[in-house]
Amino acid sequence: MTDVRQSIVDIINKVVKPSSPIGQDPDQSLLAGELDSLDYASVLMAVEDKFDVSLQDVEVEEINTINKLASHVARMTKTN
Amino acid sequence: MVRPPQLLVVDDLTASRALTVEDVVVGDAVEQRVVFDQEMRDAFRIVANDRAPVHDDERFSRERGFDQPILQGLCVATRFSRLIGMYLPGEHAILEKVDLKFRRPSFMGQEITFKVTVSRVLRPMRVVRVDLLAVSDLGEQLSGEAQCLMR
Numbered sequence: 411m412t413d414v415r416q417s418i419v420d421i422i423n424k425v426v427k428p429s430s431p432i433g434q435d436p437d438q439s440l441l442a443g444e445l446d447s448l449d450y451a452s453v454l455m456a457v458e459d460k461f462d463v464s465l466q467d468v469e470v471e472e473i474n475t476i477n478k479l480a481s482h483v484a485r486m487t488k489t490n
Numbered sequence: 491m492v493r494p495p496q497l498l499v500v501d502d503l504t505a506s507r508a509l510t511v512e513d514v515v516v517g518d519a520v521e522q523r524v525v526f527d528q529e530m531r532d533a534f535r536i537v538a539n540d541r542a543p544v545h546d547d548e549r550f551s552r553e554r555g556f557d558q559p560i561l562q563g564l565c566v567a568t569r570f571s572r573l574i575g576m577y578l579p580g581e582h583a584i585l586e587k588v589d590l591k592f593r594r595p596s597f598m599g600q601e602i603t604f605k606v607t608v609s610r611v612l613r614p615m616r617v618v619r620v621d622l623l624a625v626s627d628l629g630e631q632l633s634g635e636a637q638c639l640m641r
Contacts, residue, residue, distance in 0.1 A: 448586055448637065451617040455610060466613045473614065 414461070414487070415480035421456045422476070425449060436476035454479075461487055495608070497521065498577060506576035511616045511640040514608055520577040521605040524569050526561055526598050534565035560595035566602065567632060570622050573606040574636060579618045583638040590622065590634035602626050609635070616640040 419433035426432060428444045440450055454465050457479065463486040465473065473479040495517025502522075535541065540562050543550035551559045567590055574583055596602060603625050610619035622634040 447615065447617075447639070451612055451615045451637065454612055454615065455619075466611070468614050470614045 414484045415476060417460060418457060418476055418480050418483070421460060422453050425452045425456055433476055439474050440476065441474060457483060463487060495519065500577060507580040508582055509580045510582065511579070511611065511613050511618065514579055514611050514618055516608050516611060518578060519605055519607040520573050521603055522569070522573060523601055523603045525601050526566070526596065528598065531561060531565065531598060534562060534568065538562060538564065556595060558597055560597060563592045563632070566596045566624060569604045570606060570636065573604055574620065574638060578606050578608065578620065579638050579640055582640045583618065584641050585636060586639050587637040588634065589636070590632055592632050593630040594628060596626070596631050600626050602631055
């Protein structure tokens, strides 16, 4: 789970290239900070590619923080 | 089960579609053949007010190696607007991002086939990404990618 979370943080910072690194508060809504919806969509697509999972059937609220997204991806990779 | 992708060929009279994000499948495509004429070029000139001599001046264009004035690149790209906004994803789509590469100059009278193909769907965000391609008998005129939000 820690590895998944760190990978997601890395993806976010690679995709968004924020002025200061994102991921300090893994429970903060990803859309509340420097990410806009365009960035967020790019992050989710990159997460799908990285972990070979589908995020098609989840609600945004289930994956809108780093921790929630990491938990979801960790669950999916276990069941794959 | 996901249905197989479909290709829709349209013309200027084809009615638009109001798809939802659930209706869209990766690989779905829409295409239209277009020949740019004087009226279309003039309409774009009014909107863009781009009167650079390479688009207007025969001699200037020839001196730069073109047989005739070249169309404004964004004039050519405007035809993607119709395909995206009316057919794929269609009436519910709001354009969020466009990335274009202009591969070769386009001219009046040239037949160009525009194709929009769904490359990615992200249902939780209601986001659809599409590949953009415009091809003439010379090859790729322009290519790129766009992202739409389904409202």
